[in-house]
Amino acid sequence: MKKTAIIPLRKNSKGIPGKNKKKMLGRPLFSWVLTEAIFSELDEVCIFTDDQEIIDYINKEYHWSPKVKALLRNDENASDTASTESVMLEFADVVNYDFDVLCLLQATSPMTKAADINAALNEISQNKKDSALTVVNTHRFTWNSDGTAQNYDVFKRPRRQDFDGLLIENGAVYATTKEAFLNSKNRISGAVGLVKMHEESLVEIDSTSDWNIIENLLAERQKKGKIHQKIEYLILDVDGVFTDGSVYYNAEGEMAKRFDMRDGMGLEIIRQNQIQVIVLTSENSDLVAQRMKKLQIKDTFLGVKDKFSFLTHFLLDRNSSFGAVAYVGDDVNDLANICSVGWSFAPANATLTVKANADYILTHASASGAIREACEILIRYNKRYEGI
Numbered sequence: 001m002k003k004t005a006i007i008p009l010r011k012n013s014k015g016i017p018g019k020n021k022k023k024m025l026g027r028p029l030f031s032w033v034l035t036e037a038i039f040s041e042l043d044e045v046c047i048f049t050d051d052q053e054i055i056d057y058i059n060k061e062y063h064w065s066p067k068v069k070a071l072l073r074n075d076e077n078a079s080d081t082a083s084t085e086s087v088m089l090e091f092a093d094v095v096n097y098d099f100d101v102l103c104l105l106q107a108t109s110p111m112t113k114a115a116d117i118n119a120a121l122n123e124i125s126q127n128k129k130d131s132a133l134t135v136v137n138t139h140r141f142t143w144n145s146d147g148t149a150q151n152y153d154v155f156k157r158p159r160r161q162d163f164d165g166l167l168i169e170n171g172a173v174y175a176t177t178k179e180a181f182l183n184s185k186n187r188i189s190g191a192v193g194l195v196k197m198h199e200e201s202l203v204e205i206d207s208t209s210d211w212n213i214i215e216n217l218l219a220e221r222q223k224k225g226k227i228h229q230k231i232e233y234l235i236l237d238v239d240g241v242f243t244d245g246s247v248y249y250n251a252e253g254e255m256a257k258r259f260d261m262r263d264g265m266g267l268e269i270i271r272q273n274q275i276q277v278i279v280l281t282s283e284n285s286d287l288v289a290q291r292m293k294k295l296q297i298k299d300t301f302l303g304v305k306d307k308f309s310f311l312t313h314f315l316l317d318r319n320s321s322f323g324a325v326a327y328v329g330d331d332v333n334d335l336a337n338i339c340s341v342g343w344s345f346a347p348a349n350a351t352l353t354v355k356a357n358a359d360y361i362l363t364h365a366s367a368s369g370a371i372r373e374a375c376e377i378l379i380r381y382n383k384r385y386e387g388i
Contacts, residue, residue: 003121004099005042007034007107008087009049010078016211020107021054024211025218026335027306030054032110032218035309038065039316040114041121042103046071048091050078061306064313071095085186092181101125102176104187109172110218111201120175123193130190131176136202139165167194170201219357222339227323229342230385231275231378234267235311236371238281238288240330241347244367257287258367264295266372273379275326278314280307282333308336328374330354330366343381345374 009030013019020030030047037045047058047070058070071094077087088104101124103117116134123132139160142150151166152158173195174187183189200217203210239245242263248256267277277297281288284303292300304310315321325341327334330350338344338357346358347370355361360377364370 001100001125002044002098003042003101003103004044004046004095005037005103005105005117006088006091007037007045007047007105008073008084008091009047009051009054009107011049011051011054012078016205016208019205020049020051022211023332024110024215025222025339026332027308028057029110029205030107031306031309033105033107033112034062034068035306035312036112036114037105037117038062038067038309039312040117042067042117044069044099045105046091046095048073048087048094050075057305061304062309064310088181088187089185097178097182100178102178102181104174106171106173108205109170109201110214111198111203111221112172116173116195116197119195120173120193123195124175124177127193128191129193130180131174131188132193132195133175133188134170134173134195134197134201135167136170136199137165137196138168138199138202139163142166167196168202170197171204172197172201219335219339222336223357225322225340227321227342229323230382231326231342232320232324233276233278233315233326234270234375234378235278235280235325235327235337235341237329237331237334238279238285239283240350240366241328241370242279242288242291242367244349244365245330257285257291259291260367260369260371262369263367263371266375267295267297270375270379273382275378275382280304280311282307305333307333308340311337326374326378328362328371329358343378345370345377 007030009020021028045067049055050073055070058068062068073090077090120132120134123129141152144150176187180190203213205211205214242259243257246258271277279292279297279300281302282305322340323342326343327337327341328345329338330347332353334354335357338354344358345360345362346354347362347366349365362370362373364373
């Protein structure tokens with residue numbers, strides 16, 4: 001049974017301009033649900049968009065996953081008036097209906113987890129439903145416009161624990177068999193299965209205030225999932241961590257960056273204490289490559305924009321987890337990892353946003369001993385696991 005997902009993205013969103021590419025916790029909005037889809041039970045995940053910039057980004061950033069594809073949708077189905085069903089039908093035609101189950105995922109639902117996607121797929125594969133969708137169980141009392149209560153007796157107001165509440169569609173995940181979709185031309189039809197998601201997932205991103213609410217919820221969710229254990233990997237950003245963030249240019253381009261020799265010694269010592277050092281940077285710099293070669297850091301990954309997705313893949317490939325990772329970062333593109341790893345560090349001169357979310361703010365600035373300080377802290381921290 002081939003399970004294919006479509007994530008439709010439009011270039012010209014109205015409520016929040018450029019919404020799909022806008023950074024949420026340091027990552028493009030769409031990348032949150034995309035990453036969860038990659039690590040779900042789906043066989044294929046297709047970004048369907050009229051934005052060539054997104055297609056180029058997908059092809060570059062997710063080359064490590066054979067599941068991911070980016071396809072161009074037509075302008076007519078990218079208009080304000082086009083229905084989601086029309087986009088799904090266009091997509092089905094483009095792929096020649098080469099799926100058994102079609103899953104619609106919404107980029108504007110970044111709280112979606114792989115488990116939610118799997119649960120919707122399970123409604124079809126195990127519970128033999130024709131389609132499925134995600135809902136939220138809310139205990140709000142609802143009213144009609146004529147002033148009459150919809151779902152309770154005002155003279156017998158139930159206690160929350162005695163009130164079943166309402167199931168509300170949250171728009172995050174839909175799944176349908178090909179047969180049901182062919183017959184109905186609709187995302188939901190036939191026997192419908194329901195998958196409950198957390199009430200936080202009911203918030204829709206239609207305004208800046210919605211955006212801020214969801215971003216804070218995401219940050220707190222990632223932090224609550226932190227696991228403290230022995231550190232096996234130290235992940236380092238470069239600019240603003242190894243360097244002071246400055247770069248010197250001449251007519252030929254990038255000429256020089258400033259590094260701290262003490263950091264190099266700290267990394268040599270930490271490797272002797274069985275912590276693997278990994279460099280993960282969004283920049284693609286020959287100077288950085290040369291410096292990391294000098295420091296004998298073999299696992300150096302340059303030009304990585306979606307650091308969270310890449311690190312998830314890296315750790316899964318090594319049968320490890322975020323709890324085994326310490327991370328040093330300084331700017332917003334490090335935020336998702338800062339909020340997720342076992343221990344996160346921010347140099348003294350990091351951005352305020354990163355400092356607000358890091359577990360530990362170092363007393364030293366970048367290129368002035370910050371990495372050396374982090375190394376010494378981690379060596380002391382790992383001692384508690386000796387003999388275990």
